[in-house]
């Protein structure tokens with residue numbers, strides 16, 4: 001998984017490429033490089049991050065491509081960094097994805113070509129070198145190369161002596177930005193949102209030729225037109241706004257993100273919601289079962305929502321870890337709705353599970369944050385969570401927005417199916433409506449969490465326990481801590497402790513207990529006693545009540561009914577953030593992880 005950028009226009013592009021690569025670092029950050037065209041081709045690349053790359057401060061180049069890498073084939077070395085070139089250093093390519101048949105090509109090409117990297121991507125440069133011997137039409141030559149590739153890819157190509165950039169996509173995102181004097185290319189709008197918000201999303205099979213004043217696209221050899229769209233993400237939204245880390249900024253953006261998720265979608269008087277998903281009432285009534293596929297944080301958000309969906313729609317709802325979906329032995333797609341929950345819309349495991357569902361004839365819905373992402377092209381309907389760009393590798397605001405959006409969907413479905421009373425819907429909507437302000441109160445209590453983090457930063461194992469809606473939040477809290485602090489953290493249902501994990505609890509194991517409405521706080525009180533008997537320090541989070549009396553550390557919350565655990569999660573995000581910060585971790589770029597996991 002990697003980030004691609006490109007520019008063709010009238011100005012020196014080196015600083016644009018450097019800035020855009022910085023904006024794309026969330027897609028990968030173990031090596032970086034650019035190719036600049038100013039008549040000849042100059043390639044600068046190395047392992048490390050964009051700040052480590054020495055670029056000339058000014059150049060004559062008005063066309064160039066760039067890449068930030070997250071290794072899949074070959075370690076993060078200077079040689080394996082992109083752009084890759086042909087034998088003569090005249091053709092440069094950058095690639096995101098995996099070329100699954102690269103081994104066969106490399107074996108054939110190696111007889112006459114010199115390879116300098118371990119990557120799958122380098123074969124593209126040499127295949128293109130072969131094509132350009134007989135064919136001087138660059139887009140056509142790229143098309144011929146692409147026909148020989150299997151796997152997933154987004155590719156950008158710049159060649160000495162040729163005008164502009166040629167790009168191609170198959171299962172990996174690419175978007176073109178337009179101004180009057182330039183064209184921009186990137187894996188994601190974030191790369192060039194400071195320059196333009198007028199964009200064209202490329203589709204699978206597209207080969208695009210970008211010149212200073214033109215974008216021409218072919219698909220399967222035929223010329224195609226793709227719409228220009230205006231996106232509403234502004235440049236500010238993609239920057240850190242004074243926070244030291246994107247993750248911290250994004251935790252604080254949650255009131256705004258939730259407001260966006262709700263905006264224009266609720267009628268608190270009637271208990272109805274308007275979700276811009278277009279299907280007749282019979283469609284919703286005929287659904288017999290819901291299956292949700294998702295990974296990581298999105299999976300935990302789905303588990304939370306599944307409980308609400310099952311309660312309020314009277315349907316069987318199951319949540320699947322997307323990478324495990326294919327191993328099921330029985331599958332009845334009849335009247336089944338499969339929902340893919342994915343922030344990026346590009347997670348390979350989720351797409352793979354979704355494609356199985358599509359192939360077997362299920363109905364499909366995507367719940368995603370990313371307009372124009374791959375998932376949106378493959379489903380019957382899409383519901384956007386509208387959280388805005390999330391750059392920090394650790395998902396934060398999107399977890400809240402996913403739950404809010406899925407709760408709106410629950411209300412929609414419950415009402416359409418006559419399973420949800422208007423009063424219950426109105427109460428849920430009121431809780432959602434009050435959520436942004438309540439999150440703000442939690443954020444205002446950040447100093448208390450910072451002090452707790454200072455107190456527990458030396459611990460190297462943490463347990464998170466919760467029941468019912470508290471369980472997915474416990475899992476999410478533990479995931480957040482482990483991925484950014486590298487401490488061992490586990491989430492359990494409270495009742496499971498005594499079946500094994502209790503053996504690990506000592507006076508050195510902080511236990512974080514979810515005691516919110518929806519987390520069965522009375523039952524949880526028994527589990528707290530079990531760990532207190534082992535002298536474990538306990539941090540309770542919930543609405544003040546009997547259970548809180550027995551704890552010396554308690555983080556209080558407003559009561560928002562079954563939405564309250566989302567509030568508790570904000571404390572858990574802050575706790576993880578401050579522990580990791582105490583330890584000086586690379587919070588926005590945790591080791592071994594990347595934001596958008598486009599490999600299975």
Ligand code: F6R
Nearest residue numbers: 296297298342343344347394395
């Ligand atoms: C954890 C995290 C990951 C993602 C997972 C799915 O903080 O960010 O666990 O949630 O990789 O990603 P999406 O939602 O883009 O499919």
